Amino acid sequence: MSKVRIGVVGLGFFAQNQLEAWRVIEGAEIAAVCDRDPAKVEAARRRYGVERGYTDVAQMLADDVVDAVDVATTPPSHRAIVEQVAQAGKAVICQKPMAETLEDARAMVEACRRAGVSLTVHENFRFQRPMREVAMLLREGAIGEPFFARISFRTPYDVFANQPYLATEDRFIILDLGIHLLDLARCFMGDARDVSCWTKRVNPNIQGEDVATMVLDHGNGRTSIVDCSYATHQVPDPWPQTLVTLEGSKGTISLGADYRLHVTRGAETVTRHVPPKAWPWSQLPFDIIQDSVVALQQHWLGCYRAGRAAETSGEDNLKVVELVHTAYADADRRK
Ligand code: NAD
Ligand code: 89V
Incomplete structure (x- = not known):
């Protein structure tokens, strides 16, 4: 071939x-x-x-x-x-x-x-190895029906060192980073019907917001909290890890720091280590993102050859873009 x-x-x-x-x-x-x-x-x-x-x-x-x-x-x-x-x-x-x-x-x-x-969006966070594991556990019914999620990314990391253009954007953290987390919320909890949002700029040297807290309504009483910050003083710095909690009718999944995945059912908790695959060009701690790029592109190739839409097709990703703009509109309204 x-x-x-x-x-x-x-x-x-x-x-x-x-x-x-x-x-x-x-x-x-x-x-x-x-x-x-x-x-x-x-x-x-x-x-x-x-x-x-x-x-x-x-x-x-x-x-x-x-x-x-x-x-x-x-x-x-x-x-x-x-x-x-x-x-x-x-x-x-x-x-x-x-x-x-x-x-x-x-x-x-x-x-x-x-x-x-075909249009595919390079939305790679859902292709991170621990996120694939979480999605599989949910599909297998490991925690029953999920009713609550928290998707969190908080760091003091200087993202502007490699991406200086982000400091001058009127809209920063939701459009650049929150978009990944909103996609994860959809991936785990299904599409959202609405989003409420609060934003803040803490760093005086940038133009846009660097802190955002969003609450998503997934219908039927199911909610997610999606929170992100580039202004959090924290040691050790978890960047660029996303931490996840998912509560369901039969148990809880928790993805903690350093890719520790805990699954609790009743009084029993099973913990596994689910780190990303290391590639010759991997640079710690960015390896989680780098491995997800390979996974997304491999997925794309399989879909391209099979003539089917990728998971993160343009049509699918439009729903995330809509959430981003609904979140900004809600945050603006509150101001
Ligand atoms: P960058 O500024 O480092 O690189 C962009 C490049 O595009 C530059 O070399 C520029 O010369 C070139 N370019 C711009 N307009 C062009 C045009 N019309 N024709 C040809 N070349 C053009 O930016 P970056 O930080 O690498 O970001 C690029 C994209 O990657 C952004 O959309 C960013 O959000 C995304 N990104 C994704 C992740 C992730 O984890 N998924 C991480 C970082 C950046
Ligand atoms: O653009 C981005 O997706 C970045 C990150 C480095 C976290 O992937 O913010």
């Missing part, structure tokens, strides 16, 4: 993980790399041994050297690139957040639907 030819667009901070992941995924190859910065194109070509490099997506598409495009640029460029790729009839994977506005996200989903190409 011939390899699926991937074109990676946007060769900055996070794309390196996607490029490394494509290299180890059997059945896919990086056929082209593209960035508007020629120095990044050359660096990626050399580092990943890629023959074709471009500074313009249109040129890469015109040369017809890829089957699918993996978009790892920053969000303001996502809509235009996804629409271009869809028009060229290629499948597209787009980094989160799919778009900064709901209007753009809807337009992207519609453009791909009209063009008959």
